[in-house]
Every structure is written in C-alpha cells, then in structure tokens.
Amino acid sequence: MSAPTAAGFSERLLQGDRGALARMISWAENGDERFGPALDLVYNRVGRAARTGFTGPPGAGKSTLVNEVAKALRQDQQTVGILAVDPSSPFSGGALLGDRIRMEDRALDPGVFIRSMASRESRGGIAAATVDACDVMDAFGLGQILIETVGVGQAEYDVVSAADTVVVVLCPGAGDGIQAMKAGLLEVADILVVNKSDLSGADRLESDLVEALHVRFGRESSFPVPVVSVSAASGKGVSELLASMATHKAWLAERDLPALRLEKRLQRVRAALDSAVSSALWTRLGFGARARAQLEQGLAPHRIAHDLSARALASISPQDLRTS
Amino acid sequence: MSPAKEDATAKPPVTGRRIRILIGKPGLDGHDRGAKIVASALRDSGMEVVYTGLHQTPEMIAEVAVQEDVDVVGLSILSGAHMSLFPRVRSELVRRNMEHVVLTGGGIIPAEDVAALEQGGFAKLFGPGTRTEDIATWIQTEMTKRWSAEGTTR
Ligand SMILES: Nc1nc2c(ncn2[C@@H]2O[C@H](COP(=O)(O)OP(=O)(O)OP(=O)(O)O)[C@@H](O)[C@H]2O)c(=O)[nH]1
Ligand SMILES: [Mg+2]
Numbered sequence: 001m002s003a004p005t006a007a008g009f010s011e012r013l014l015q016g017d018r019g020a021l022a023r024m025i026s027w028a029e030n031g032d033e034r035f036g037p038a039l040d041l042v043y044n045r046v047g048r049a050a051r052t053g054f055t056g057p058p059g060a061g062k063s064t065l066v067n068e069v070a071k072a073l074r075q076d077q078q079t080v081g082i083l084a085v086d087p088s089s090p091f092s093g094g095a096l097l098g099d100r101i102r103m104e105d106r107a108l109d110p111g112v113f114i115r116s117m118a119s120r121e122s123r124g125g126i127a128a129a130t131v132d133a134c135d136v137m138d139a140f141g142l143g144q145i146l147i148e149t150v151g152v153g154q155a156e157y158d159v160v161s162a163a164d165t166v167v168v169v170l171c172p173g174a175g176d177g178i179q180a181m182k183a184g185l186l187e188v189a190d191i192l193v194v195n196k197s198d199l200s201g202a203d204r205l206e207s208d209l210v211e212a213l214h215v216r217f218g219r220e221s222s223f224p225v226p227v228v229s230v231s232a233a234s235g236k237g238v239s240e241l242l243a244s245m246a247t248h249k250a251w252l253a254e255r256d257l258p259a260l261r262l263e264k265r266l267q268r269v270r271a272a273l274d275s276a277v278s279s280a281l282w283t284r285l286g287f288g289a290r291a292r293a294q295l296e297q298g299l300a301p302h303r304i305a306h307d308l309s310a311r312a313l314a315s316i317s318p319q320d321l322r323t324s
Numbered sequence: 325m326s327p328a329k330e331d332a333t334a335k336p337p338v339t340g341r342r343i344r345i346l347i348g349k350p351g352l353d354g355h356d357r358g359a360k361i362v363a364s365a366l367r368d369s370g371m372e373v374v375y376t377g378l379h380q381t382p383e384m385i386a387e388v389a390v391q392e393d394v395d396v397v398g399l400s401i402l403s404g405a406h407m408s409l410f411p412r413v414r415s416e417l418v419r420r421n422m423e424h425v426v427l428t429g430g431g432i433i434p435a436e437d438v439a440a441l442e443q444g445g446f447a448k449l450f451g452p453g454t455r456t457e458d459i460a461t462w463i464q465t466e467m468t469k470r471w472s473a474e475g476t477t478r
Contacts, residue, residue, distance in 0.1 A: 089368070100388065104376065
C-alpha cells in the first residue's frame with residue numbers, strides 16, 4: 001500500500017469523507033509533515049464557520065452545555081463540529097478523554113462531528129493543534145464549531161486564539177463573584193453563563209457577576225457582556241444563550257471580523273516561526289550543545305541566550321531575506 | 325551549509341504520535357467498573373483513551389472510532405452477548421473503512437468463543453482477572469509492530 005498523500009486526503013476532505021477529516025486532525029496533533037501541504041490545498045475554504053469557545057472550571061457543565069447548544073443548532077439545520085479538550089497527564093503523557101459521554105445523543109447524527117483532543121504539552125486550556133483542527137473542520141464545511149477547553153483555573157486563556165466568541169461557563173458552588181473578578185476569566189468572556197440554574201446559589205452568583213461586570217467594564221467600545229442563566233441538564237435557557245451568541249456574532253461583523261481574525265492568524269504565524277526557528281537553531285545548528293557547554297563553564301543563562309541570539313541574527317543578511 | 329545536507333538530517337515525518345484507543349461498552353449490562361479500571365490503567369501507561377460510557381450500539385462505537393481516528397478499539401462485555409455484538413462492531417468498522425483498527429476486548433467469554441472471535445478479526449481477547457499491565461504491554465507491543473511495518477503509510 002502506498003503512503004496516503006496530502007493531496008489525496010484534501011481531495012477526500014472536500015468530498016465529505018469523515019475519515020479524512022479525522023485523519024487530518026491526527027496529522028495536526030502529531031506534527032505530521034503532510035498536514036501543512038494538505039491544509040494549504042483547502043485553505044481557500046477556511047473562514048466560513050462560526051467558532052465559539054466554551055471555557056470554565058472543571059465540572060461547571062461545559063460538555064453538557066455544548067451538547068445542548070449542538071442540539072439546538074441542529075434543530076436550526078446547521079452543521080456542527082465539536083472539539084473537546086481534556087487534560088494530558090504531565091507524568092505519563094496519557095489522557096482520559098471523557099467529554100463525549102455527555103454528547104452521546106449526537107453520536108450518530110451525520111450533521112455533527114465530535115473530536116476529543118488531549119491537551120498534550122499545552123498549558124493554556126486547549127491543545128497546540130486545536131486551531132488547526134478548527135481549520136480542518138471549517139474547510140470540511142461544518143458551519144458551527146464549538147470548542148470545549150479543559151477545566152480551567154485562573155490562568156488559561158488560549159481559547160481566545162481559537163474562537164471568535166468566548167462563552168465562560170460558571171456554576172454555583174465553584175467560587176463566588178470575587179473569584180470571577182480576580183480571575184481573568186471574566187475578561188476573556190464575551191458571554192457569561194451561570195449554569196446549573198436549578199441549584200441554589202445560582203441567583204446569587206448571577207447578581208455577583210452582573211455587579212462584577214459593572215465594575216470591570218466601563219468602556220463604551222466593548223461588547224456589553226450578557227449574563228445568561230442556564231440549566232444545561234434540562235435545556236432551560238439554552239435558546240437565550242443561542243440568541244446571545246448570535247448577537248455577539250452580529251456585533252463582530254460590524255467590527256471588521258476579518259481584521260480581528262487576521263490578527264489572530266498573525267500570532268499563529270509568529271508562534272510557528274518561533275518554534276521552527278528556535279528548534280532549528282537548537283538542534284541542527286548545535287546551539288543546544290553550545291549552551292550546555294557554556295553553562296558548564298559557569299556562564300549565566302541570560303548571557304548565553306543573549307550571545308547566541310546575537311550570533312544567529314548577525315549571520316542573517318537582510319539582503320537575503322528581501323530577495324527570496 | 326548546503327540545503328542538501330539539511331534534507332539529509334530532516335526529522336522523520338511523524339513526531340509525537342500517541343496510541344489512541346476507544347474503550348467501548350456495547351450491550352445492555354450496567355457494569356462499567358472493569359472498563360473504567362482498564363481505561364485508567366491505559367491512560368497511566370501513556371495512551372489517549374476515549375471513553376464513551378455504557379450501552380453503546382455497534383454503530384455508535386464504530387462511528388466514534390472514525391471521528392476519533394483511534395488505533396485500537398477495546399470492547400468490554402459481561403452480559404454474554406459477545407458472539408452477536410463483537411462481530412457487529414467489526415462489521416460496522418469495516419463498513420466505515422476502519423479495518424486497520426486493532427480490535428481487542430475482554431469480559432466473561434468462554435474459550436471456544438475466544439477462538440472463534442480471534443478467527444473473526446479480533447486480535448486478542450482478555451479473560452477476567454487479566455492484569456491491566458499485561459493489557460497495556462500487549463497493546464504497546466502490537467502498535468509498535470504495526471507502526472514499524474507501516475513506516476509512514478498512515
Ligand atoms: N444540577 C445540574 N447539574 C448539571 C447541569 N449541567 C451539568 N450538570 C452536571 O455537572 C456534572 C459535570 O458536567 P460536565 O458537563 O461533564 O462538566 P464539564 O464542565 O464538561 O467538566 P470537565 O470537562 O470535566 O471540566 C455532571 O454530573 C452533569 O450532569 C445543570 O444544569 N444542573
Ligand atoms: Mg467536559
């Protein structure tokens with residue numbers, strides 16, 4: 001059997017082959033060198049999907065809510081891609097991917113594609129390949145992409161780089177409004193959801209959040225973040241959430257969404273460049289070995305990094321960069 | 325430094341690949357303690373384990389295997405319905421071009437049924453009381469064999 005090629009898979013992706021969609025996401029996760037060329041071939045189809053992130057503390061009900069949102073979107077004849085990220089063990093590297101359990105009733109719907117992702121080495125709440133996976137789903141033609149982050153604490157915001165709209169899901173019993181105020185979670189939220197509204201303490205959390213929002217956001221230019229009360233377990237409040245998602249989308253459209261997305265893509269280019277250049281220097285050009293030797297001679301880490309980067313930059317001629 | 329020399333030292337095409345396995349519970353029995361123990365042990369041995377819970381139909385298991393692009397599907401069953409359910413999972417997988425997936429499983433399965441299933445596309449079946457380390461080691465060995473035979477064909 002000959003090796004599956006990038007071109008073959010892009011072709012299959014465009015024909016609606018779900019196996020090709022799944023395999024291209026694996027390529028992205030594994031750093032397979034076929035991923036780049038395969039995505040290139042379909043990149044003109046990327047950018048049509050609406051991308052919504054769902055983040056919040058462990059057990060807040062993100063998966064249950066994503067399932068309800070997907071159900072509602074399906075009733076509206078939209079197609080849905082779900083990326084559900086769960087944490088990898090920093091010790092074994094393994095992961096238990098269990099978000100799908102809450103999405104069982106979507107399992108056989110041909111208009112829904114669900115992919116679990118392990119966070120692997122990333123610490124920002126999503127996986128390094130999550131944005132690539134969104135692009136593949138987008139090219140495949142799924143209209144709505146829902147991203148569920150790992151259960152986050154107070155400092156994981158990478159979902160912002162993947163989603164146009166960020167929904168922060170909180171629930172009573174997992175901290176009060178003060179927690180939300182100090183955590184930057186409130187700052188990344190375009191929409192705040194108080195889930196488990198059937199439990200006591202939900203009203204209190206909601207009013208705390210409304211108050212915290214007043215304190216935080218005085219700026220007129222920013223989106224007026226709504227607080228939506230939901231019971232994902234029963235589906236209550238889900239249609240209000242969908243309305244808020246649509247409102248935010250319309251607000252973005254007025255504010256030059258393409259420019260906002262371009263900014264995020266620019267950051268991806270920069271991050272990819274950083275890692276490609278630094279790993280080439282480190283291994284192929286022997287900077288790693290040199291740094292080790294210099295550390296052994298007693299030089300300070302900052303000094304070594306400064307000298308090595310100055311050497312690398314001095315060897316690049318601006319003329320070369322301009323002509324190529 | 326010449327570009328040709330760079331190519332000679334280029335990294336292999338696949339980096340950081342991890343074994344992805346789906347642990348499925350087909351059928352009606354309501355006990356998933358064993359499946360959960362195996363799932364946790366495989367996670368602890370470094371695999372990415374998709375767990376979908378109780379009462380999965382063969383169609384659901386196969387469809388999840390496609391979407392998750394798993395390398396291995398492991399089925400757990402205690403109800404005695406393995407001779408009807410296990411082959412159906414296999415045919416649903418084949419129907420979805422997933423014959424490359426390694427099929428395994430465990431539960432209370434009589435020896436003659438084990439032999440029949442191992443003839444019918446199941447790579448290996450584990451009896452009750454098998455140590456989880458042995459399951460993990462078997463999967464790792466099997467995948468190492470396959471990946472080195474495949475080279476970069478995946
Ligand atoms: N009472 C109540 N329980 C809920 C509600 N939504 C979810 N739950 C329960 O909360 C628990 C966690 O739900 P999940 O959807 O798995 O939460 P999650 O945020 O995805 O969890 P992680 O992915 O582990 O961070 C489950 O037992 C749900 O049944 C709700 O609206 N009300
Ligand atoms: Mg979840």
